[in-house]
Amino acid sequence: MLNIEENKVLAPYTSFNIGGLARYFIEVNDEHEAREAISWAKHKNLEILVIGQGSNMLLPDEDFSGLVIKNNIKGIKEESLDNNYIIIEAGSGEIWDDIVKYSVEKKYWGLENLSYIPGTIGAAPVQNIGAYGVELKDVFYSLRAINYDSLETEIFAKHECNFAYRSSIFKKQLKNKIFITSVSLQVSQEANPQLDYGSLHEVIKKDVYELEPSDISKAIVEIRKNKLPEPQEWGNSGSFFQNPEITKDHFEKLKAKYPDIKYYNLDNGLIKVPAGWLIETAGWKGKSLGKAGVWGKQALILINLGGASSKDIKKLAERIIEDVKEKFDIELTPEVNIY
Ligand code: FAD
Ligand code: NAP
DSSP states (O other), X not given: OOOOEEEEEOGGGSXXXXXOEEEEEEEEOSHHHHHHHHHHHHHTTOOEEXXXXXXXXXXOXXXXXXXXXXXXXXOEEEEESXXXXXXXXXXXXXXXXXXXXXXXXXXXXXXXXXXXXXXXXXXXXXXXXXXXXXXXXXXXXXXXXXXXXTOOEEEEEGGGSOOBTTBOTTTTTTTTTEEEEEEEEEXXXXXXXXXXXXXXXXXXXXXXXXXXXXXXXXXXXXXXXXXXXXXXXSEEEEESBOOXXXXXXXXXXXXXXXXXXXXXXXXXXXXXXXXXXXXXXXXXXXXXXXXXXXXXXXXXXXXXXXXXXXXXXXXXXXXXXXXXXXXXXXXXXXXXXXX
């Protein structure tokens, strides 16, 4: 028997703490319940919105007329793939950082750079979460998902996921078409520290051969806690925009005007310019517009100053996009899923 609630306030289910009512709402605890809920919505011709921890979405102030499925599917198991690799399979409603802690405590390598990222493991493949030089795709093995049309379970191997920078087939072609029920990750027992990112190697004082995954994890948690707003205190969805990639010509013009510009050369010949640097240089760091603000320690993060609406955040985002376009001739693209 499905426990469907009506007219549920969605704001507390998102890290922005923003969102109107859901006409229908259900929490699912296993694959069977998820399939039943999807089938119920299909019969009523309702749109489906899946919420994990709501930490990468900006919901509208208006009510949502479909079914919101809050994912609580739990469970962790592991098996050896060979002498080195371990496969960790987790129910998609498991908290991502709990899986990182599980892996780090067992001294497995692979997840430590992705410590302290909010959200469920089920959402991690959607935007191919990334931080400190590692992306989900680097540890991804496969996932299981229910197809809304067929109600069948499908398995996606890595090569079928179209993983790219903060993107995947689940954020593009399969958006609102499947429900991810479990994710399998491939971690390693052999040491494989990734310290190339920024000043990570300076923060970690030990010699590389002495390192354990927990050393890297601890350092990253500390950096993140110092720099990023805790959503319980300041509603936010992490980086609001993607880092733009521009051509060498475009970059040279900007470099002539802004000699201190931050940049990273990419394998595809383009140049990545941190969106946070652009927004800060345009003068927005720490500024606000009504109840929406720009985080004072990282300008890429937009925050709910208290009681902000979706419109407030969108208005601030639009003003920033216009300003960055005018100053740098770069069009910022949101990373957050905006509904
Ligand atoms: P939600 O916000 O609930 O959902 C995101 C999208 O995925 C939605 O479109 C939703 O419908 C869909 N979805 C969710 N679950 C499923 C499912 N089971 N099946 C199908 N679709 C699903 N991201 C990074 O990449 N790197 C970071 O370092 C990082 N740092 C952050 C720091 C802060 C303070 C915050 C607030 C966010 C940060 N993020 C970061 C963004 C966010 O943590 C990730 O995108 C995370 O994976 C979102 O998980 P979630 O469960 O909250 O997803
Ligand atoms: P940061 O260290 O201040 O760096 C700013 C930007 O420079 C980052 O966006 C990063 O790109 C890029 N960068 C730094 N060193 C790099 C290197 N060696 N090679 C290539 N690019 C490099 O960033 P931060 O805000 O404190 O975040 C730290 C990490 O956590 C970043 O990886 C960031 O993506 C991640 N993070 C993500 C979110 C989110 O919501 N998506 C929120 C907070 C933090 P990349 O972003 O491509 O890594």
